[in-house]
Amino acid sequence: MKFLSLLFLVLLSFSCQQKDENVFTADLIVYGGTSAGVMSAVQAKKMGKSVIIVSPDIHLGGLSAGGLGFTDTGNKSVIGGLARDFYHRVYMHYQQDSAWKWQKKEEYGNKGQGTPAMDGENRTMWIFEPHVAEQIFEDLTQENDLEIHRDEWLDREAGVTLENGKITQIKTLSGKTYRGKVFIDATYEGDLMAAAGVSYHVGRESNATYDETWNGVQVGVYQHKHYFKENISPYVIADDPSSGLLPEISASPSGENGSGDKRLQAYNYRMALSRHPENRVPFPKPENYDPARYELLARVYAAGWGETFEKYDPIPNLKTDTNNHEPFSTDYIGKNYDYPEASYADRKVMLKEHTDYQQGLLYYMSHDEKIPDSVRSEMALWGLAKDEFVDNGNWPHQIYVREARRMIGAYVMTEHDVLGAKAVPHPVGMGSYSLDSHNAQRFVTADGFVQNEGDIGVHPENPYSISYGTLVPKKEECTNLLVPVCVSSSHTAFGSIRMEPVFMILGQSAAAAASLAIDGNVAVQDVKYEELKVILDQENQVLTQKK
Template sequence: MVQHNHRESYDVVVLGGGPAGITAAVSAARNGASTLLVERYGFLGGMSTAALVYPWMTFHSATGEQVIKGAAQEIVDRLQERGGSPGHLRDTIGFTYSLTPYHPEMYKVVAFEMLQESGADVLLHTSAIDVTAEDERIQSVTLYNKSGIQTVQGKFYIDATGDADIASRAGAPWEQGNAQRKVQPMTMKFRMKGVRLDSVKQYILEHRDQFYEKTLFDRLDELPLTSVSGFFELWERANLSIPREGVLFFTGPGADEVLVNVSRVTGLDPTNAADLTKAELEGRKQVLELEQFFRDYIPGFEQASISEVGSQIGVRETRRVIGHYVLNGYDVLDGRRFPDVIARSGYPIDIHNPEGKGITANFIREGGAYDIPYRSIVPQKVTNLLLAGRCISTTHEAQATTRLTPSCMAIGQAAGTAAALAVSLNCGNIDVPIRTLQQRLIGQGAELGLAKESAE
């Protein structure tokens, strides 16, 4: 007999316990919906913890306006209270205005505590393996874990799997990658300890031509060194096999620790298990190659060593569900406003070449921010499902900004609130009253760029 520690039916079922799924489940429960969050790992956090996607970038526009608040900011505040984050710091690379370091182990605990306080149920070590859908509605999801195979029913579902596993199985249309169906590369991230950051900073100041042009060189004496992009000459001299142009790393959370974001695995499909297996093996080989490179070539790393490697390879892009509006690159770069805005972001378009070296970066006009419309989290052909995280309805170009963690947190809060509202009103996803949704989000501290009265 299978033993259950949760109910068999809920108002809202959230699949995926990453940054988007966490805020979605917390928000759904806080808005009165009985809620279940299902996560395949034995911990929460998704790419932020399993793949070491660190730090969070960015809560601000390029001009310094904070455009993401709400549940995402609450997480940062709670981490700060227990010493798990210094809060928002300046990005010393200058690519974004700010970045937000955090301790992943504390994030796992903070997220779980918020879910418990909200009243949401959580089921870890559990994968969704099937979806039953009829008449454009999901009837149930089939789960697998150590207890066996179980079926859970929800009035509404939120796909926060990152890969649109639920939406695609439920019959929602989707697309993947660029015009050639090629996706951004995967990266195996890792930390190194024993780094002398004073030596790193000194080398930067003495060799400015070897670093990213937007680096805040003239402010390094007053700001903590948070990020480094460069060492171009040393990278070229080493002639490694990895298709990158230089080094990228971020400091912390330890005082002598950095997170290295350099490995690159291209030409593989993260939704294909065989390809994903190849990527894991290649990524870990690259990590060992990079550790030796840092020790041999980069000042300050002579005595450094690996302190942690991601539990899985980091995935930037897979399926994108086609919703009632497909957010595009022009919307992003023009800083477009939408009447059904449910989240905002100031992160630029940041596309890692799917086929080799190079990153395409395009910045938002006048250092502003763009709106993410509600219609982009509403899939076509499934009426009781919402999207949260990197699988929302965008083009390949726009996804290169909406995929960033703070954006996903904001989207998750909106999806959870909308799902609870839909349940209470007994309406389909596209019929959720936008003004009421916006009013609730603003009441929860979300930043929509609207005057409070305009959402009432």
């Protein structure tokens, strides 16, 4: 009888182990392997918490490792904590002779955006190659012994379990379950936040919603250079409406200025291009390549435009971070409106469409006779960087999701906060970049010409604080979730907040708050700000502008 009892216990133990092999538990579950996600996990470990990063992506770092190497810094003095450490690590990497494989260090021009690329006085570097950034994120995971589950996609339909306003567990499509005390949604899309039933907004609010000026439709507002300066016909046969619209132009009305809509600022891939003969790959020709879809660009050239290479921003080793530039470029305008709430399968289709459009554009600029000879000759010197994104055909693995869902949380940041018109309560970090939105639509004007709409660029006079309330939902909706990327803000405020250094800052601050909520067994909304501020000060976060 004793033997049978022991055998039963052994079998029961084995059965329980088998049952729980796909169940993982930690104090903090971070969903998303973006820069914010990694910094969240590092901070939680620093505060003695167990943490698991559940990442849909295989590569860590999001856009910081996905092509955006020409960092949008704004005022670099307000970038502190782990974010500043990241850029210090970039600096240390490029102090090594071995880092300069395709270019001599002294030949690099040190051009940055708003600050020198390499700031020796502060031992930071703000401009870098994608693979360097990704390696730094991987180094952080090793140094902090982070547990990361890659290629794990949240079951958005039935994968979030809530009890009494708290998330108790999430499940992924592979069948794994993750249980935690607090959860952080660090994705660009806000998928966990949405699946948890938290309120959010997609698109542009009307100006009336928050008494703003730069929200909603902005026809005729040209604050950057991304518009058609000349009168360009939108029709297949120039000036003949009966011939139909050219590709990439919407037939829908633009809408009234200041009105809200569901349009999103355009996405694109931030490409790492190389002009070193031994490190460049010819621009691929998409299978569905159709030169007709780029006729608008040919007409822009024919009208006298010649600024093709102004946004081939230099990063080390004769490479670029190539971004959208002027009226017809890499932004795939109007093709992302459904992306935030689309299924994974539909998003995959959209990503392929964006890739085909952008690769087709490069091929067109390199080969089509409608492109000026001078441009084609220069394009022949460029190609995809052979040593970047080597497992993805040298194409970035992360699209630039400039804006998707935005939480409607405990505090909504608006342009009034960003532009300094009101004091921000309970600061947990700072931003400083312009209210920056790319175009949201390409339409036909009343005069019968093509035009873009949605681009704004209003610069704050001073850096501004970001409230803790932007990271947490309303308490009645969820009490153990923090959202450091799809933060609670208006479209215009998000245009400034949405920079990678800021996401790192907010990821770190969110994890510090999560740790305090765990220690005190309280809702994230009830974390005592005074205690949080002490920790953030210790971590060298910059919370307010120094007088």
